Every structure is written in structure tokens, then in C-alpha cells.
Amino acid sequence: MAIKTITLPGLGESVTEASISNWLVKPGDIVERYQPIAEATSDKVTTDIPSDFAGIVKELLVELDTDIAIHEPIMTIEVEGTEVKEATTSEATETAMIPEEKPAVQQETVEAPLASMSGAIASNEEANKEIDVFSETKKMSTEGMRYSPAVLKISQERGIDLSQVKGTGRNGRITRKDVLNFTPSEQPAAAENQQLIAEEKTVEAPAPLSPGNDTVVKPDGVRKAIAKRMVQSVNEIPHAWLMVEADVTELVKLRNAHKDEFKKQEGISLSFYPFFIKAVVQALKKHPKMNASWVDNEITYFKDINISVAVATDEHLFVPVIKNADEYSVMGIAKEVNRLAQAARNHTLKPEQMQGGTITVNNTGSFGSVMSQGIINYPQAAILQIESINKRVVPTDDGGFKFADMINLCLSIDHRILDGLAAGRFLADVKENLKQFKNESDIY
Missing domain, CATH: 2.40.50.100 (RNA polymerase II/Efflux pump adaptor protein, barrel-sandwich hybrid domain)
Structure with a gap:
């Protein structure tokens, strides 16, 4: 053996x-x-x-x-x-x-x-x-x-004495994470170390924050991955945020007029989400600097348009990617969103389906949000939050008023790559693209 x-x-x-x-x-x-x-x-x-x-x-x-x-x-x-x-x-x-x-x-x-x-x-x-x-x-x-x-490589590069590192792995084994989290301040001289040990024995344990009725659990692997990415994004990316409102009255009419027939023919529901993704893709063609990433003091402008789409389950948020989204019609995008959403909910998403995204479009309006500030999906340069559609009274060009279906578009950008002018122009084109959805041919 x-x-x-x-x-x-x-x-x-x-x-x-x-x-x-x-x-x-x-x-x-x-x-x-x-x-x-x-x-x-x-x-x-x-x-x-x-x-x-x-x-x-x-x-x-x-x-x-x-x-x-x-x-x-x-x-x-x-x-x-x-x-x-x-x-x-x-x-x-x-x-x-x-x-x-x-x-x-x-x-x-x-x-x-x-x-x-x-x-x-x-x-x-x-x-x-x-x-x-x-x-x-x-x-x-x-x-x-x-x-x-x-572990050895990191300790040698950082000059860390591994005998001073406390291992959290099996049987006290020192892991890569232990070494990465170790700081020189945690490595006192031998005499000071003995004194610290003596002092620790006399220190009482801190009192619990609550009477003990709370439930404390360890986050699962998916939640830890989400936490890690969010902290990395907030710590490394200087976020800037802006919002515009758009009139989507014609889009609402188009979708409502064809949703039943679409469901019958295609077997899936026609939501507003694919229209918004299509409008973003069209705007990215005109504003390629939005389709970018900053890593190691270098900016990459991507040729492919790969849209990360947020899919929520009862427990977690997944962000699979529609690769080469500019090659799809609204119908094609709707089918891709449905396919990826089903894979996320059935726990069958593959790693390659989560990689390669160049910008994120998040449908926060699906649960009634009207305004939100998204955290950028690191290392992308922007995330667009699509809020809920609400009917409001708005002024018209001739000085009158009308009822219109209005929506807020909230954009978070990496201010190292993008400035307010570039982001504002991009949102203006997304807004204009949404007004153009009027005919059945715009779906197929």
C-alpha cells in the first residue's frame, strides 16, 4: 500500500x-x-x-x-x-x-x-x-x-519568526492566512513576551455584550467570500455616486403589451431587467471607458462587454456573467438571465460563469428600492443600480403636466478611472436608450 x-x-x-x-x-x-x-x-x-x-x-x-x-x-x-x-x-x-x-x-x-x-x-x-x-x-x-x-515563502519575504505565530489550522498548524494576518507588533521580545503572558493571566475575560439570548454562528463559505470582496472593494476603490431619473413610459407599454405572448412563445417571463441591460450595453459601445478596471496602478479597457448580473437567493447574492452581452437581443438577454438565475438557485453555477465580468447591472428595484448606493464588484469600475418603476406627475415641455412611469438609475464609479462628466454622459445615454424601446421589433 x-x-x-x-x-x-x-x-x-x-x-x-x-x-x-x-x-x-x-x-x-x-x-x-x-x-x-x-x-x-x-x-x-x-x-x-x-x-x-x-x-x-x-x-x-x-x-x-x-x-x-x-x-x-x-x-x-x-x-x-x-x-x-x-x-x-x-x-x-x-x-x-x-x-x-x-x-x-x-x-x-x-x-x-x-x-x-x-x-x-x-x-x-x-x-x-x-x-x-x-x-x-x-x-x-x-x-x-x-x-x-x-507559509514559508510569505514568512521569509516579511521577515516573520514563525515560532511567534499562533496557528489556527488543524492541530495548531500555521496557515497562510495566519501569516498574512500577523503583524510585527504581535512579536514582542522574549522578556516582554513572558511579562505579557503573566499579565494575561490576571486579566479578566470581557463581559458579553448581551445577556446571552443572541445566536452566534460562523458565516458559511459563500458569505465569507461576499464579505471579503465587499471589504476589498470599499478599502481599495474610491467610490463616487450619482443618480438620474428616466421616463420609461413607452418601455412599460411595450413590455405590458407583449409579456403574455412572450411567456407563451419563449417559456419564460419578460421582465424589465433585460431592457435595462440592453440599454447599458448600447451605452458602453459609445463610452468604452466605463468598461474598465484598475489593478496595480494600471488601467485595462476591455474589448468584450461582459455584464455581471446580480441574482439573489434566500441566503446569498450571486453575480454570474453574461459574456459578450452586445451579441444578444433583449430576448437573448432575458434567456441568459433566466438560465444563470436558475443555476444560482439550483447551486449549479460553475466558477467560469462567475468570472470575467466588466461592469455590473443590479436590479434593486425588484424588491421595491427607489434609491441605493451599490458597492462596486471588485475590480470593475462601475455598478449600476436599477430601481423600481413608479408612476408620478411630471412636467412637460409645453409647460403642462402628465402622468409618467419614472425610474431612478443609481451609478457607483471608481473615481480613479472615471470622473463625474464621463459618468454623467454615460447615464444620459442609458436614459436616452430606454426611451427608444417602443416597438415589438425592439424585443427580438
Whole structure:
């Protein structure tokens, strides 16, 4: 028998880490090759991880909902084969810790290549460093300590003494996240450290914030992914916000006149959402600077128009992507939105369906919102909130008044890339495009 190690596989072009949200097997279980053994959550998508071998599960190496890097070991498995020297878990883990070297992925840009969008892809020099780290890992293992190459590399780059880092992984194992969250202020001198330990023993535990009737739960993997992206967006992107109101009276008439026939012919409902997405796509053609991203002090202007659409379930918010949305009619967009929404609600979204978005259109009006300020879907440059349609009395050009179907369009922009003038012109064209939906031919 031989011990093999299963590592976390690549989950997409730009995915560098993920967490195990659910184990589908336990130690002692017999598994077949390609049998799903775990569910991994990354970028708000849950993916089944298949077994690379057939055999008996020996040990689960990571805790649930703990972020780990791609290609980190997650499980050891005993397989049939030639008798070999019995390997310890540490040795089995070490043999799988050299990350696979991947070819660089090139993305078309106008100003500069966006290398970081596809994750940290190592150069040959970086790959050699990883091999050096692997050698160091074996050395540390013989001394009774076990650190992954990622942990060693980060600690060496930042000059961190790993003996001072508190591990939160299984059996106190130091994870990549532990090292990234460690700061020099947490590393006192030896004498001061002893004093701090003595003082800690005399400090009373803080009193609870409430009498104890509240429920405290750990967020699941999807909620943690959402939280991480939102914090990253707010911390890194200087948000600016503006709003315009649009008269969509003709659009309401068009949709109401054809929604029943559309449902009968196409099998899906015709909402207002596809019309708004189409209006945004048309405006992006005229204002390509809205279709952009800022990463590592470089601006990328995307040639493809890939619209991220917000889909809410009872528990979470997913943002799948309509690729090349400018190639679809309103009907085609409606079918794509329905397909992606069904996949989100059935938990069958794939990682590639969540990647590559260049701007987000969010239908906040579906639950009655009239004004909202969206957080940009990092690293995009803008998010447009489509609010609810309300009938109001508005002035006319001849000095009179009329009843009209009005809607607010709320736009959040990355002020590093976009200014108020560019955003205002873009919204003006979206508003004008919405007025043009009058005939049945505009649907098909």
C-alpha cells in the first residue's frame, strides 16, 4: 500500500485560494477515482472536488471554512501499489507541496496587460524560489515543525519568526492566512513576551455584550467570500455616486403589451431587467471607458462587454456573467438571465460563469428600492443600480403636466478611472436608450 496526497485543484483562471465548505467523505471511507470527496467554495461558487485516486481515506488535512491556497494538500489516501516505506502525514503532505507551474495567461488590453487579474502566475524565477522553499519545508519537518511552502515563502519575504505565530489550522498548524494576518507588533521580545503572558493571566475575560439570548454562528463559505470582496472593494476603490431619473413610459407599454405572448412563445417571463441591460450595453459601445478596471496602478479597457448580473437567493447574492452581452437581443438577454438565475438557485453555477465580468447591472428595484448606493464588484469600475418603476406627475415641455412611469438609475464609479462628466454622459445615454424601446421589433 502507498499513501497519496490529494491537493486543492485549480478552480479558475483568477482563483488563488478557496475553502473546504463540506467534506463528502471521512477517514476510513472507500472512494473511487473521480468520486466527489469535498465541496470547495471560492468567489461565491461551490465546486465538487473529485478524488485523484481510488483507495481508503486516511486523513483530512484542513478544517472546514479555512482559506487555503490552490494546490495545498487537503487529504491523504491509501492506495494499492508497490510496498513503499510507510510515509507519515507530514512526508505525504510535503511531496505534494510544490505548486504546478502554469503558463502565463495573456489578456488583451488597451493601456497595459492586467497580469494580476489571472492570479499570481509564477515566473521561472519565482518557480525556482518555490523549489527552494520546498527544500526548507523538508528541513523544518525534520525538526518537528511542518510549514507549507506558501507559509514559508510569505514568512521569509516579511521577515516573520514563525515560532511567534499562533496557528489556527488543524492541530495548531500555521496557515497562510495566519501569516498574512500577523503583524510585527504581535512579536514582542522574549522578556516582554513572558511579562505579557503573566499579565494575561490576571486579566479578566470581557463581559458579553448581551445577556446571552443572541445566536452566534460562523458565516458559511459563500458569505465569507461576499464579505471579503465587499471589504476589498470599499478599502481599495474610491467610490463616487450619482443618480438620474428616466421616463420609461413607452418601455412599460411595450413590455405590458407583449409579456403574455412572450411567456407563451419563449417559456419564460419578460421582465424589465433585460431592457435595462440592453440599454447599458448600447451605452458602453459609445463610452468604452466605463468598461474598465484598475489593478496595480494600471488601467485595462476591455474589448468584450461582459455584464455581471446580480441574482439573489434566500441566503446569498450571486453575480454570474453574461459574456459578450452586445451579441444578444433583449430576448437573448432575458434567456441568459433566466438560465444563470436558475443555476444560482439550483447551486449549479460553475466558477467560469462567475468570472470575467466588466461592469455590473443590479436590479434593486425588484424588491421595491427607489434609491441605493451599490458597492462596486471588485475590480470593475462601475455598478449600476436599477430601481423600481413608479408612476408620478411630471412636467412637460409645453409647460403642462402628465402622468409618467419614472425610474431612478443609481451609478457607483471608481473615481480613479472615471470622473463625474464621463459618468454623467454615460447615464444620459442609458436614459436616452430606454426611451427608444417602443416597438415589438425592439424585443427580438
